Amino acid sequence: MFALLVHLSVLSLVQGSFLPADKAVRLFQHDANDLIVLFLGDTQYHFPCTRFNTDCKQRSKDCRERNGIDINSHMINKTGLTGDAIHRLEQECIKIESNFANEVQRKSIFDLNRNLSNKPAAMVINGDLTNYGLLEQLDLFKDEWLTMPIPILPGLGNHDYENNVNDCVANQCANRMLYWFVKYARDHGLKLDYEKSQEFLIKSVYRGSFAYAKDLCNKKGDVCVHLIQLNNRPDYVRHIRAVSDWDVQGSYQWLLRDLNSIRNRSQPIFINLHNHSPQAGDRLRALLENWIEQPENESVNLRIAVLYAHWHDEHSIGDKCIAGYNIPHIFVGSVPNNRYTVMKFSSNADSVEAFLLSSRHNLPTQITQNANLSWNRC
């Protein structure tokens, strides 16, 4: 009995800021060869937090009352105000929420990172890095997230290079995000799917899906995951004319080529995107079905998962049966809802354990769900 008490008090010291304690033990106890990767979406400076994020809504309460703004950050009484003035009042309160939610989330991830003896190999951010691709918003993302002590593997979302198209001076918002993305990839050795050409010797034209893949492994190199980033939606096609031209293509063709190039198909394959819309999801499913049914790898135990964000309230692990395989479909969690996901790829059990986390202001991070991903035949 005495020994048990001592044991528990030591644990509560070390795992003090993650609850419940038994799950925190699982989160923090791992083999030195385990591979740990974090997933989240929608840092999205500046977007209101979700209604369930009551701490965050409490933060903006005074501002909302002062400015006549409702819980969804819309102006209640618009009488006698110009559009600009309304926007300014709304933004004032939205910024309070967005800055708060981002800070709470970063603090939780920072604590997690500090207390993990085995540091995360990467943090995957599945799109909507900004709300509109404005300079101030991208700068905040760079200052606050790219300075975290974890390598970041970003993807672009609809708010970064879809919603803002033809709605900023010289299309500079979408151009800024794409230009930054291409440069970030180059600086970090990520090979994006695009070709660059020159039009009339002055204008650069970038054509492609800007998707990429990255193999992440533990130090020993024997536990790996093949990470794929498809950005917004794999069926997003758009021509964006700006200082440079961006001929955005769908990513299904590239995905098929990438899947075919994977040499070891028994390693986990994690397909990331931003918006798993019904149409994009159906085509992705058809593509995976065809690929899985190829005869050459019939004996392989495939372990594919699809991960996405976009719907801020969602944070869940669902299962879909595709060509006889269970394929986990995961909402990884959003910053406005202060949720994120940790995946532990275990070296000895050959399992992938997911921890869904809820970060809270001045309170322990809550582990809301903990499950091994299942790739049973179905």
Ligand SMILES: *[C@@H]1O[C@H](CO)[C@@H](O)[C@H](O)[C@H]1NC(C)=O
């Ligand atoms: C990290 O460990 C320190 C003590 O080493 C403890 O005070 C803190 O609560 C722990 N944080 C987390 C996130 O477990």
Ligand SMILES: *[C@@H]1O[C@H](CO)[C@@H](O)[C@H](O)[C@H]1NC(C)=O
């Ligand atoms: C809306 O604003 C106008 C002018 O400031 C004011 O007269 C009116 O009472 C307000 N209505 C509500 C519902 O607050």
Ligand SMILES: *[C@@H]1O[C@H](CO)[C@@H](O)[C@H](O)[C@H]1NC(C)=O
């Ligand atoms: C392929 O990956 C599996 C799972 O990570 C691993 O056990 C196996 O050794 C790998 N095979 C080769 C040939 O590298």
Ligand SMILES: *[C@@H]1O[C@H](CO)[C@@H](O)[C@H](O)[C@H]1NC(C)=O
């Ligand atoms: C996941 O699998 C490991 C290894 O088999 C096991 O120890 C652990 O309890 C499982 N976790 C959950 C949440 O079922």
Ligand SMILES: CC(=O)N[C@H]1CO[C@H](CO)[C@@H](O)[C@@H]1O
């Ligand atoms: C793991 C595995 O068996 N991979 C095989 C899948 O099919 C290709 C093409 O036939 C083989 O080269 C791989 O070895």
